[in-house]
Amino acid sequence: MELAWYALLGLFFAGYLVLGGYDYGVGLLLARGADAPRRRAALNAVGPFFLGNEVWLVAAAGILFGAFPVLEGELLAGSYPAVAAALAGVILVTAGVQLRSRPDSARARAAWDRVIVVGSLLAALGWGVVLAGLLQGVPLRADGHVAGVTHLFTPFAAATGLAVLALVVAHGATFLTLQLPTVEGDRLRPLARRLLLTAIVAVGAATVAGLLSDRVRAAAQRPAVGVLLAVLLVTALLAARAALGRRRPGLAFAATATALALPVLLIGATLWPYALVSTVEPSASLTVTDAAASGPTLRLLGWLTVPLLPALLGFQAMCLWIFRGRADGRAPVYW
Amino acid sequence: MDTLLLARLQFATTASVHFLFVAVTLGLVTLLVGMQTAWVVTGNHRWERLTRFWGQLYVINYVLGIATGVVMEFQFGLNWSGLSRYVGNVFGAPLAIETLVAFFLESTFLGMWIFGWHRLRRGAHLALLYGVAITAYASAFWIMVANSWLQNPVGYEVRDGVAHLTDFAALLTNPALWMALGHVVSAALLTGGLLMAAISAWHLNRRTPDLALFRSSLRIGLVTAALAITLVQGFGFAQFGPVGGVQPTKFGGDSPQAEVLIADWTSRFGPGDYLPPALSNVGLGFMILIGFALGLLWLLVPLLWRDWIIRLRFPLWLLMLALPLPFVALILGWIAREVGRHPWVAYGLLPVDQAVSPISPWLMAASLVGFTLLLGTLAVTNWMLLARYAARGAADPALGRPPAQPPADDPRPEPAFA
Ligand code: HDD
Numbered sequence: 115m116e117l118a119w120y121a122l123l124g125l126f127f128a129g130y131l132v133l134g135g136y137d138y139g140v141g142l143l144l145a146r147g148a149d150a151p152r153r154r155a156a157l158n159a160v161g162p163f164f165l166g167n168e169v170w171l172v173a174a175a176g177i178l179f180g181a182f183p184v185l186e187g188e189l190l191a192g193s194y195p196a197v198a199a200a201l202a203g204v205i206l207v208t209a210g211v212q213l214r215s216r217p218d219s220a221r222a223r224a225a226w227d228r229v230i231v232v233g234s235l236l237a238a239l240g241w242g243v244v245l246a247g248l249l250q251g252v253p254l255r256a257d258g259h260v261a262g263v264t265h266l267f268t269p270f271a272a273a274t275g276l277a278v279l280a281l282v283v284a285h286g287a288t289f290l291t292l293q294l295p296t297v298e299g300d301r302l303r304p305l306a307r308r309l310l311l312t313a314i315v316a317v318g319a320a321t322v323a324g325l326l327s328d329r330v331r332a333a334a335q336r337p338a339v340g341v342l343l344a345v346l347l348v349t350a351l352l353a354a355r356a357a358l359g360r361r362r363p364g365l366a367f368a369a370t371a372t373a374l375a376l377p378v379l380l381i382g383a384t385l386w387p388y389a390l391v392s393t394v395e396p397s398a399s400l401t402v403t404d405a406a407a408s409g410p411t412l413r414l415l416g417w418l419t420v421p422l423l424p425a426l427l428g429f430q431a432m433c434l435w436i437f438r439g440r441a442d443g444r445a446p447v448y449w
Numbered sequence: 450m451d452t453l454l455l456a457r458l459q460f461a462t463t464a465s466v467h468f469l470f471v472a473v474t475l476g477l478v479t480l481l482v483g484m485q486t487a488w489v490v491t492g493n494h495r496w497e498r499l500t501r502f503w504g505q506l507y508v509i510n511y512v513l514g515i516a517t518g519v520v521m522e523f524q525f526g527l528n529w530s531g532l533s534r535y536v537g538n539v540f541g542a543p544l545a546i547e548t549l550v551a552f553f554l555e556s557t558f559l560g561m562w563i564f565g566w567h568r569l570r571r572g573a574h575l576a577l578l579y580g581v582a583i584t585a586y587a588s589a590f591w592i593m594v595a596n597s598w599l600q601n602p603v604g605y606e607v608r609d610g611v612a613h614l615t616d617f618a619a620l621l622t623n624p625a626l627w628m629a630l631g632h633v634v635s636a637a638l639l640t641g642g643l644l645m646a647a648i649s650a651w652h653l654n655r656r657t658p659d660l661a662l663f664r665s666s667l668r669i670g671l672v673t674a675a676l677a678i679t680l681v682q683g684f685g686f687a688q689f690g691p692v693g694g695v696q697p698t699k700f701g702g703d704s705p706q707a708e709v710l711i712a713d714w715t716s717r718f719g720p721g722d723y724l725p726p727a728l729s730n731v732g733l734g735f736m737i738l739i740g741f742a743l744g745l746l747w748l749l750v751p752l753l754w755r756d757w758i759i760r761l762r763f764p765l766w767l768l769m770l771a772l773p774l775p776f777v778a779l780i781l782g783w784i785a786r787e788v789g790r791h792p793w794v795a796y797g798l799l800p801v802d803q804a805v806s807p808i809s810p811w812l813m814a815a816s817l818v819g820f821t822l823l824l825g826t827l828a829v830t831n832w833m834l835l836a837r838y839a840a841r842g843a844a845d846p847a848l849g850r851p852p853a854q855p856p857a858d859d860p861r862p863e864p865a866f867a
């Protein structure tokens with residue numbers, strides 16, 4: 115049962131990286147200095163999905179607290195600066211996207227757009243470092259608490275943060291080639307392809323940094339799986355690039371979405387059976403079972419929430435269906 | 450510097466800002482459901498305009514509800530990791546249910562509602578708003594289940610120093626829950642109603658050309674607020690019984706039950722100060738005063754007859770001046786409830802100093818200052834935008850503007866996709 119909940123946690127966090135990922139990617143692309151109508155069009159392409167995307171994070175955090183309370187406490191408190199930065203980013207993006215068009219003046223709107231850029235940057239880097247923190251282990255002591263924050267500042271964490279950033283931008287650009295009206299989408303294709311190349315390089319760099327790091331090698335229970343998944347990630351990005359070259363933006367978006375979901379799978383599978391590995395006290399490492407809530411809690415959550423999952427996912431799918439197709443101006447422009 | 454104190458301060462500030470926004474959310478969404486239903490049923494254009502104008506304010510207000518809510522959710526793990534460790538098995542369950550059952554759907558529906566004007570059939574569009582409202586109430590319910598468990602832990606058993614869930618039904622029949630839920634929800638309705646009445650009063654006082662529109666919302670807001678304040682008073686006084694029963698130390702600790710309890714705690718947790726600071730009850734007194742003062746709203750209701758309330762003008766001023774009162778009362782009430790359970794996070798089970806994360810005070814201070822500045826700035830900006838949109842009137846809200854219509858407020862209309 116712990117495994118099922120662990121998978122569900124992974125599903126929701128991966129879903130957040132995929133969906134929130136293109137929000138942040140689109141947000142970062144506002145920094146290109148496109149004119150005001152284009153910036154607005156880009157945000158409205160995210161339009162109806164924006165609120166539903168971000169809530170995957172809220173749900174993932176809820177599952178983390180309800181089903182893995184011990185992991186929640188130690189992971190978040192143990193990665194404090196990274197989580198706090200990511201959180202600040204999430205908030206800036208939420209407020210920025212929803213409020214940027216409320217003032218009338220072009221200057222105020224441009225200022226809000228900068229808020230969105232900074233927020234997207236913080237969110238991408240922050241979650242990247244949190245993911246790196248999982249892979250390189252944390253100094254979990256025998257008393258069950260994590261000490262210090264300096265353990266986060268390693269070359270591997272920096273490389274992973276940048277890799278997630280590059281992934282997110284490339285994903286956002288691919289999303290726009292799919293979602294904007296055809297003419298605009300085509301204009302963005304060369305940029306998206308360049309960004310995908312950058313992402314490939316960044317992911318490669320992070321993989322090398324990981325292979326060189328003693329901490330990552332010590333924490334990884336299945337290094338081969340980790341390397342395999344990193345290879346898959348690069349393959350997905352190459353596929354996305356090729357698909358864009360053949361004017362298949364839908365396929366390209368599916369590939370970048372896979373690329374954003376893969377890190378979660380990679381970490382889960384590489385660390386299994388551990389959820390959080392201690393770098394100082396091997397016996398203090400938390401296995402997934404240790405980290406999980408006790409049986410009655412998981413059963414209760416199972417009864418109350420699992421029957422609802424089809425509805426949750428179904429309504430999100432309905433949103434995708436209703437607002438499917440390129441943004442064509444049939445829905446109101448609001449963001 | 451003391452990590453514990455800083456963590457408490459941070460929770461108090463974020464929670465207070467969160468509640469100022471979500472109370473308005475809960476109140477307004479209820480009224481919006483009524484307005485949009487009236488529009489769909491009668492087809493009357495005025496209801497559509499009302500829905501768009503108040504919906505616009507609702508959606509702007511909603512932004513900070515989300516932003517502060519996300520910080521609150523993560524704060525449990527960041528600052529209160531002991532809470533997850535010792536009582537997470539029980540306390541985490543209602544929070545997880547809340548996020549999956551309520552927030553997830555609420556946000557999905559709201560996004561579709563905002564962008565669904567002119568694209569969905571009227572009935573489907575209305576159903577989305579019902580979805581948003583129902584899930585908003587569901588989230589209030591589950592968060593109050595969680596909070597009431599901290600006030601009065603039930604349905605658990607401690608094994609190896611960790612609380613395990615034994616009886617979920619006990620969480621739902623918690624004596625600390627139902628009167629508080631009624632009180633919170635009616636306080637939110639009061640706040641939403643009074644906000645609507647006060648903004649309408651401002652427009653009417655300036656002799657707005659949109660008289661018919663704001664006359665309607667004045668009436669709706671005032672009647673809602675009046676009904677709600679009665680409920681607030683009823684549930685408020687009804688809380689003293691159950692809360693005093695399960696938390697004898699809360700409203701002053703000189704009763705025999707409180708002495709027994711403190712003796713028991715002293716034997717189990719060692720000697721200490723087991724009474725909450727006196728400050729919390731001062732706030733309670735003020736809130737009750739505000740509650741009585743707002744009871745006078747009923748005196749304005751008869752003036753709705755023949756629009757005396759508008760013709761006399763001074764009642765409009767009274768409504769505008771009363772607007773801050775419910776917000777002050779909201780904060781005071783929560784401080785009474787939360788500070789009143791001290792020194793416990795979970796009453797009689799987990800002291801605050803065991804719940805706080807063992808992180809450096811400097812980090813905690815940086816986090817407190819950083820998030821307070823961030824959320825404070827956003828909150829003030831948000832209120833300024835709300836005030837500006839409220840003052841602009843109902844001529845052309847961005848919400849629900851037909852896709853073909855260029856925004857009237859924009860000298861160079863932006864084509865959506867140039
Ligand atoms: C518009 C806001 C508002 C107004 C006018 C009142 N209250 Fe209140 N009160 C709240 C908003 C509120 C609140 C913010 O919603 C609280 C915090 C927690 C809760 O359950 O409700 C609260 C808490 C709260 C508590 C503390 C419960 C606890 O410690 O667990 C009591 C005893 C009362 N209220 C009683 C009253 C009475 C007798 C009132 C007036 C006649 C009154 N309140 C007016």
Ligand code: HEM
Binds near residue numbers: 788
């Ligand atoms: C949104 C309305 C709320 C407000 C305004 C509020 C207010 C406060 C305040 C003032 C404190 C600091 C008390 C002190 O330490 O002196 C506090 C602490 C806390 N509250 Fe709340 N609260 C709210 C809702 C909740 C809910 C719904 C929960 C649980 C689900 C909760 C859980 C906590 C916890 C865990 C702490 C920290 C421990 C402590 O200091 O006791 N609060 N809150």
Ligand code: HEM
Binds near residue numbers: 552
């Ligand atoms: C510790 C306490 C609390 C936590 C952790 C918390 C958490 C959250 C979160 C994460 C959100 C954003 C959801 C989204 O993304 O859509 C939110 C919104 C909301 N919260 Fe809270 N909340 C707390 C206290 C309360 C209380 C006391 C109430 C009311 C009784 C409340 C009512 C709401 C409502 C109605 C919303 C949705 C509307 C909006 O975002 O403005 N919350 N909360």
